[in-house]
Amino acid sequence: MNKVVFDTNVYVSALGFGGTPDQLLEMATGPGRQFILYASTDILKEIMKVLGSEKFQFSVEVIADAISVIDDAADIINPGIRLKVFKHGPDNRILECAVKAKADYIVSGDKHLRALKEYKGIRSITPAKFLKLLEK
Numbered sequence: 218m219n220k221v222v223f224d225t226n227v228y229v230s231a232l233g234f235g236g237t238p239d240q241l242l243e244m245a246t247g248p249g250r251q252f253i254l255y256a257s258t259d260i261l262k263e264i265m266k267v268l269g270s271e272k273f274q275f276s277v278e279v280i281a282d283a284i285s286v287i288d289d290a291a292d293i294i295n296p297g298i299r300l301k302v303f304k305h306g307p308d309n310r311i312l313e314c315a316v317k318a319k320a321d322y323i324v325s326g327d328k329h330l331r332a333l334k335e336y337k338g339i340r341s342i343t344p345a346k347f348l349k350l351l352e353k
Contacts (some may be wrong), residue, residue, distance in 0.1 A: 219252040221245070222315040223291075224325035225263045226306060227344055232283045233273065241324065243291040244351065251351050255318035256291040259310040268340045294318060300337065303329055315339045322347060 231238035245254035261284055268275040269282060270324070275283070296317035300309045308329050315323050316337060323330055323341045330341045342350070 219322060220255060220318050220320040221252045221322045221347070222255050222260075222311055222318060222320045224311050224323065224327050224330055225260060225267055226326045227324050228260075228264050228283075228287060229273070230326065230344075232268070232273075232286070237348050239343055239350060241351075242269065242286070242290055252300055253319060254291040255314055256287060256293055257296055257310065257314040257317075258293065259296075259307075260314060261293070263307045263310065280318055292318075300332070305329065312336060312339075 227238045227241070230236065231242040236311065242249045265280050265284065267273065268280045269277075281353075294314065294317055296313040298313050298317065300312050300316070302312055303309050308327065311323055311325070311330060314320075316339070320339050323339055324344055324347045325331055325341055326343060331343065333341050335341065
């Protein structure tokens with residue numbers, strides 16, 4: 218079974234807008250789950266920060282519910298490493314989680330992560346491409 222790390226933007230899209238990211242989040246849960254999803258406490262903190270930001274302004278209750286959904290879907294790990302591949306810290310936190318989890322994929326809409334294409338055998342792909350991969 219594939220091991221996967223979602224970028225923050227995938228979670229935000231899933232929780233706020235639905236579509237393919239939401240479909241993928243649902244595919245990570247329950248007895249019929251199609252891949253193992255990993256997240257870290259740093260990723261959860263970033264999700265809370267983004268959801269509570271001026272741009273989204275989610276309430277504290279909605280953010281707590283969102284984190285609960287993610288906690289149910291993902292195995293939360295502590296990477297215990299710090300990488301400096303990107304200038305932008307949150308992108309590094311995604312890589313750290315993926316390296317620790319020995320992930321097969323990082324699913325992201327972020328151009329920086331997608332431009333990396335592969336890091337230590339971990340492929341970076343869009344939510345749409347990952348969904349197509351699962352449908353094969």
